[in-house]
Amino acid sequence: MRARIVDAENRFEAVVAKHLDFVSRTLLALGVPSTGVDDAAQQVFLVAAQKLDAIEAGAERAFLFAIARGVAANVRRSRARSRELADEDVLDAQLDDTPDPEELCASKRDREMLERLLDGLTDEVRPIFVLHEIEGLTMAEIARVCDLAHGTVASRLRRARDAFHAAARRLRLGQERLESR
Amino acid sequence: MSEPRRLLLDPDAADFEHELLRAWGDEQPSRAARDRAMGLVAIAGAGAVGAHAVGALAPNAAATSVAAAVKWSTLGVILIGGATAGVSYVARDRHPDVGAETGTATPIRTQIAVPTANARATAEEIQSPPSPSPRSARTPRADMLAEQIAMMDGVRAAIASGGGAHAVRLVDDYERRFPRGAFLEEAEALRVDAIAKTANFAATRHAADRFLVAHPSSPHAARIRTLSSAATP
Numbered sequence: 062m063r064a065r066i067v068d069a070e071n072r073f074e075a076v077v078a079k080h081l082d083f084v085s086r087t088l089l090a091l092g093v094p095s096t097g098v099d100d101a102a103q104q105v106f107l108v109a110a111q112k113l114d115a116i117e118a119g120a121e122r123a124f125l126f127a128i129a130r131g132v133a134a135n136v137r138r139s140r141a142r143s144r145e146l147a148d149e150d151v152l153d154a155q156l157d158d159t160p161d162p163e164e165l166c167a168s169k170r171d172r173e174m175l176e177r178l179l180d181g182l183t184d185e186v187r188p189i190f191v192l193h194e195i196e197g198l199t200m201a202e203i204a205r206v207c208d209l210a211h212g213t214v215a216s217r218l219r220r221a222r223d224a225f226h227a228a229a230r231r232l233r234l235g236q237e238r239l240e241s242r
Numbered sequence: 243m244s245e246p247r248r249l250l251l252d253p254d255a256a257d258f259e260h261e262l263l264r265a266w267g268d269e270q271p272s273r274a275a276r277d278r279a280m281g282l283v284a285i286a287g288a289g290a291v292g293a294h295a296v297g298a299l300a301p302n303a304a305a306t307s308v309a310a311a312v313k314w315s316t317l318g319v320i321l322i323g324g325a326t327a328g329v330s331y332v333a334r335d336r337h338p339d340v341g342a343e344t345g346t347a348t349p350i351r352t353q354i355a356v357p358t359a360n361a362r363a364t365a366e367e368i369q370s371p372p373s374p375s376p377r378s379a380r381t382p383r384a385d386m387l388a389e390q391i392a393m394m395d396g397v398r399a400a401i402a403s404g405g406g407a408h409a410v411r412l413v414d415d416y417e418r419r420f421p422r423g424a425f426l427e428e429a430e431a432l433r434v435d436a437i438a439k440t441a442n443f444a445a446t447r448h449a450a451d452r453f454l455v456a457h458p459s460s461p462h463a464a465r466i467r468t469l470s471s472a473a474t475p
Contacts, residue, residue, distance in 0.1 A: 063388045065290045066287040066288075066290050066388065067287070068290065069286045069287050069289060069290030070283045070284075070286055070287040070290075072286070073282070073283050073286035073287075074280060074283055077276070077279045077280055077283075081271050081275065081276055081279055082270060082271060084271075085270075085271035085275060086266060089266075090266070098271070098275070099271070099272060099274060099275040099278060102271065102275050102278075102279060103275070103278045103279060103282070106279040106282050107282055107285065109286075110282040110283070110285040110286040110289065111285060111286075111289055112289075113286045113289055113290070114289060114290065169265075171261050171262050171264075171265035172262075172265045172266060174262055175262040175263065175265060175266060178262065193246070193248065194248055194249050194250065194263060195263065195266050197248060199245055200245060200246070215246075218246065222249070225249075225259070226256075226259070229256065229258060229259050229262070230256075232258075233256075233258050
């Protein structure tokens with residue numbers, strides 16, 4: 062019995078060590094604010110700890126992603142504010158609220174901008190974009206993780222990219238306007 | 243269908259997009275996040291025995307206890323957030339038997355009951371780093387959980403063989419050994435069973451009443467009421 066406990070604990074520790082980075086980035090990319098990522102990651106791993114026996118070896122990342130997706134959705138729903146990049150006025154207002162870019166280190170500013178771009182993607186395409194563009198998964202891997210047909214993954218990725226390019230162009234233009242003031 | 247190239251690696255993608263996507267490559271979870279996730283390891287260990295030995299210990303009831311502990315810890319995670327797992331991680335070092343509670347339920351319950359009063363202590367406890375060697379800290383916890391389960395098995399075996407008095411002594415031993423044990427509720431329920439085996443009706447009713455006052459919504463409550471009724475002349 063003790064061996065079974067130790068085995069489970071060893072496996073759980075290995076899962077945390079291997080996938081915490083992935084879970085944290087995914088939560089951020091799926092709209093969890095940076096201040097809430099630690100809490101959300103803990104929720105994800107709590108579920109993993111409870112369900113460890115049910116997670117097939119080799120399928121840990123898919124399991125964690127599915128949980129992270131649900132946790133992120135809950136967090137987003139509970140957030141009072143909503144961001145819509147499609148509305149340029151809202152985007153401008155957000156940029157106006159942003160601290161002077163010089164006050165932020167470049168990487169933090171870039172990360173915040175990317176968060177806004179991702180917030181503009183729909184829930185349907187956002188995970189696909191995150192898994193491919195940020196986590197580097199192949200379409201076949203995404204199809205497995207999200208339990209989707211390969212063609213569905215491909216079409217959602219195209220839509221996500223189109224939306225991302227459009228939002229990035231608007232964001233860039235908005236940023237240039239601010240810089241030229 | 244060909245695999246699309248990632249934007250980050252696509253020379254045709256805008257530099258601006260490259261910069262944004264590259265910024266996420268530097269994203270790393272905090273040390274606290276890692277500690278907190280690792281702090282859940284006891285729940286994973288409890289889960290490993292939950293479906294087997296714990297379930298066999300007292301069908302439904304013991305498993306319910308573990309599930310309740312996990313529920314409490316879930317609630318603790320949600321309500322308390324940041325400090326909870328760090329505290330529970332540290333708490334196990336401070337109270338060795340707490341780790342055996344499988345869901346670190348007791349410290350979290352305390353936190354929920356009086357969060358403000360504990361806030362300062364929480365902050366102080368978090369200052370203390372967890373054990374640098376989770377492996378060395380883990381094995382005693384696993385041992386303790388296994389020991390608790392074995393002791394409960396012993397109580398049940400004693401009751402099954404008709405040794406009520408012996409079973410009561412074993413329950414006493416358990417409660418002395420694990421004053422914050424994972425199976426205290428089950429132990430108290432088994433105590434009623436054990437006393438009933440001694441045919442001491444008054445003591446059985448007294449123990450049953452005590453149990454029902456302490457655990458009115460326990461999954462054992464119906465059975466304990468039956469034992470109490472059977473001990474009523």
